[in-house]
Amino acid sequence: MPRPSVEEINALVRPQFPGSPNECAEVGEGYAVARRVITGEELRPGGYISGPTQFAVADAALWYLVFAVIERVELMALTSELSIRYLRPAIGETLWARATLDKVGRRNVVGTVRVWTDDGVDKPTATAQGTYALPA
Amino acid sequence: MPRPSVEEINALVRPQFPGSPNECAEVGEGYAVARRVITGEELRPGGYISGPTQFAVADAALWYLVFAVIERVELMALTSELSIRYLRPAIGETLWARATLDKVGRRNVVGTVRVWTDDGVDKPTATAQGTYALPA
Amino acid sequence: MPRPSVEEINALVRPQFPGSPNECAEVGEGYAVARRVITGEELRPGGYISGPTQFAVADAALWYLVFAVIERVELMALTSELSIRYLRPAIGETLWARATLDKVGRRNVVGTVRVWTDDGVDKPTATAQGTYALPA
Amino acid sequence: MPRPSVEEINALVRPQFPGSPNECAEVGEGYAVARRVITGEELRPGGYISGPTQFAVADAALWYLVFAVIERVELMALTSELSIRYLRPAIGETLWARATLDKVGRRNVVGTVRVWTDDGVDKPTATAQGTYALPA
Numbered sequence: 001m002p003r004p005s006v007e008e009i010n011a012l013v014r015p016q017f018p019g020s021p022n023e024c025a026e027v028g029e030g031y032a033v034a035r036r037v038i039t040g041e042e043l044r045p046g047g048y049i050s051g052p053t054q055f056a057v058a059d060a061a062l063w064y065l066v067f068a069v070i071e072r073v074e075l076m077a078l079t080s081e082l083s084i085r086y087l088r089p090a091i092g093e094t095l096w097a098r099a100t101l102d103k104v105g106r107r108n109v110v111g112t113v114r115v116w117t118d119d120g121v122d123k124p125t126a127t128a129q130g131t132y133a134l135p136a
Numbered sequence: 137m138p139r140p141s142v143e144e145i146n147a148l149v150r151p152q153f154p155g156s157p158n159e160c161a162e163v164g165e166g167y168a169v170a171r172r173v174i175t176g177e178e179l180r181p182g183g184y185i186s187g188p189t190q191f192a193v194a195d196a197a198l199w200y201l202v203f204a205v206i207e208r209v210e211l212m213a214l215t216s217e218l219s220i221r222y223l224r225p226a227i228g229e230t231l232w233a234r235a236t237l238d239k240v241g242r243r244n245v246v247g248t249v250r251v252w253t254d255d256g257v258d259k260p261t262a263t264a265q266g267t268y269a270l271p272a
Numbered sequence: 273m274p275r276p277s278v279e280e281i282n283a284l285v286r287p288q289f290p291g292s293p294n295e296c297a298e299v300g301e302g303y304a305v306a307r308r309v310i311t312g313e314e315l316r317p318g319g320y321i322s323g324p325t326q327f328a329v330a331d332a333a334l335w336y337l338v339f340a341v342i343e344r345v346e347l348m349a350l351t352s353e354l355s356i357r358y359l360r361p362a363i364g365e366t367l368w369a370r371a372t373l374d375k376v377g378r379r380n381v382v383g384t385v386r387v388w389t390d391d392g393v394d395k396p397t398a399t400a401q402g403t404y405a406l407p408a
Numbered sequence: 409m410p411r412p413s414v415e416e417i418n419a420l421v422r423p424q425f426p427g428s429p430n431e432c433a434e435v436g437e438g439y440a441v442a443r444r445v446i447t448g449e450e451l452r453p454g455g456y457i458s459g460p461t462q463f464a465v466a467d468a469a470l471w472y473l474v475f476a477v478i479e480r481v482e483l484m485a486l487t488s489e490l491s492i493r494y495l496r497p498a499i500g501e502t503l504w505a506r507a508t509l510d511k512v513g514r515r516n517v518v519g520t521v522r523v524w525t526d527d528g529v530d531k532p533t534a535t536a537q538g539t540y541a542l543p544a
Binding site for chain 4: 083085087088102103105110112114124127128129130131
């Protein structure tokens with residue numbers, strides 16, 4: 001079975017989260033990218049994108065990575081744990097997260113995630129690492 | 137300076153996050169409790185409260201804990217890192233998070249957070265631990 | 273099957289780690305305590321107990337907690353993930369760690385750990401949280 | 409000031425940790441590699457390198473990374489937090505850890521670490537992420 005495409009992932013995920021601004025932007029061998037257009041609700045005092053918003057995009061990127069590496073859109077894959085570190089203020093209109101594979105096993109997938117904004121991938125606003133559990 | 141009350145915390149935080157459903161429910165010696173009424177947007181397939189929603193409430197509880205232990209509502213206190221583990225499906229109309237103090241220093245505050253729903257605090261849906269940085 | 277005692281845990285664990293200075297000091301309902309007498313090898317410049325030594329004791333406490341809650345000494349229970357935060361310099365002749373249960377499931381055990389020295393449990397030197405996987 | 413060399417790092421670190429089997433193996437632009445020859449004390453039942461041993465090497469790699477990016481051997485740089493995930497059994501005579509830079513600031517350094525054995529870097533046994541605090 002081939003890796004699902006960006007279009008297939010978004011078509012299957014969107015109906016499940018009708019209000020979610022997260023979307024899959026790219027998938028490839030051992031990685032996936034999530035994107036979120038900032039609407040304004042996610043902003044803290046000072047115009048900074050909130051920490052939980054960055055977490056949500058990192059978590060979405062890991063989810064898409066799971067689909068990429070197990071080669072199917074498994075909606076019931078669930079985060080089992082995730083840790084995040086915030087690196088610099090996040091300002092911008094678009095938030096990105098790229099998850100790369102650390103390991104895929106029968107029971108779970110582990111990956112590392114970099115989060116950034118319009119300022120560019122070289123100025124990450126957060127870095128994260130976590131585990132998704134696969135349904136039995 | 138005395139510890140800010142629940143009312144003071146909510147009165148200062150709300151205008152900064154007009155759309156946020158998180159609110160402070162309780163503060164005391166070395167702890168704080170956050171509450172969030174679930175509106176439906178936070179639900180995953182199957183009616184489960186999403187992981188990022190639970191993270192957001194845990195993060196809010198830690199923020200209120202910072203206010204409680206430094207004895208002022210410091211809006212510019214920022215999460216520097218937070219790790220979360222999901223323990224069981226989260227189903228219910230209200231989500232709670234209680235943060236307890238591990239350490240308060242000049243530069244940061246560390247705490248442990250338990251998250252639960254209407255099923256009760258004895259059935260936690262997530263457990264977390266993290267650090268807030270205080271402004272210089 | 274009853275909870276294994278401190279003596280049973282140490283008798284089964286010691287032969288597997290002949291050189292290890294970690295030992296079980298206490299087990300009870302939903303918690304376990306590890307102890308390590310500092311020999312000097314674990315010290316950093318300044319006489320501080322090193323971070324990895326504190327991690328090792330926290331990890332041992334979680335392992336003993338697993339034995340306590342699954343009610344058998346399961347040597348093949350393995351850490352799947354663990355995060356630690358260091359809170360203050362660790363100085364002293366004995367290092368302690370107390371792990372408390374967040375959740376026991378069929379496949380894993382999650383717990384929170386506090387680490388301290390002779391200065392007392394009220395001055396924790398580290399706080400941690402993690403997951404042990406149980407063999408299938 | 410130039411980046412310290414592997415020889416300079418080991419010459420300054422070794423006297424501080426006379427018994428430690430960790431050593432710096434490589435440093436470069438934004439990364440550092442630690443190596444540890446396994447002596448046998450670090451083995452769990454079954455001949456697996458223990459989790460705390462892998463943590464210790466990951467922590468050492470992050471420490472060397474700090475030296476590389478702040479361009480001096482700062483012995484008083486201290487881990488403030490570190491999270492680790494174990495990926496597969498670690499078997500072998502040498503343990504390696506490579507830390508890559510996520511961010512260097514005035515107060516701290518954040519990095520991501522991959523750990524592996526003789527089986528090769530493509531079969532990581534652990535992945536970690538953490539923060540070192542720099543002295544004021």
